[in-house]
Amino acid sequence: MTLHILLVEDEVRLAKFVEMELTCEGYQVSVANDGMTGLSLARESTPNLAILDWMLPGLSGVEICRRLRATGSKIPIILLTAKDEVESRVAGLDAGADDYVIKPFSMEELLARIRAHLRRTWKDNRDLLQFEDLSLNCDSREVFRGTRAIELTAKEFDLLEYLMSNPRQVFTREQILERVWGYDFVGDYNVIEVYIRYLRVKLEENNEKRLIHTIRGVGYVLREE
Ligand code: CA
16 A cells, blocks of 8 residues: 655755655655645645645644644654754654654655654554544554543444444444454344443543434444534
């Protein structure tokens, strides 16, 4: 599969150069030349990694980073910066950036860092399911809504994991029963309804937006609305 990188850089020539190099390496690249466009591209195109210039018209790279993290995005973010002061680096990392590269930089170094971050997240991400502000770690069996940890019973966890395995796909009650309760389960569909209700109570404890929706007569789906 092709990995998708978002590049937000207002120096058009530099942006073109980096885009060309990344494309040669086999990445799919989206480019924005200002902060607001960069932020909306990051939200809409869900890249696997973002490279953000620090100083940008509209919205700084650090601000984009902060806003992405505030909405639960965990993609690796590399900041490009001409600022060499220690405080700036700290501010960038505090905003949630994973790394920074100081301009002028060598393309080889940037590529090496990109590879390192993608390797790390691709290893981790296989065990991490995410949808909106909901994240579920299949290994540690931890669930978070934003920064709020959610305690689930084993069955609740299995049910949520199944729904999160394919957001926006409607799962029929038959599928859910087979997958979560097993073929040999003796009982009826009411059990699903009961567990969906438990899950909703826990996921919406702070009046968060509903993510598990009922498709009347069919089953359930995880989606925005
Ligand atoms: Ca700039």
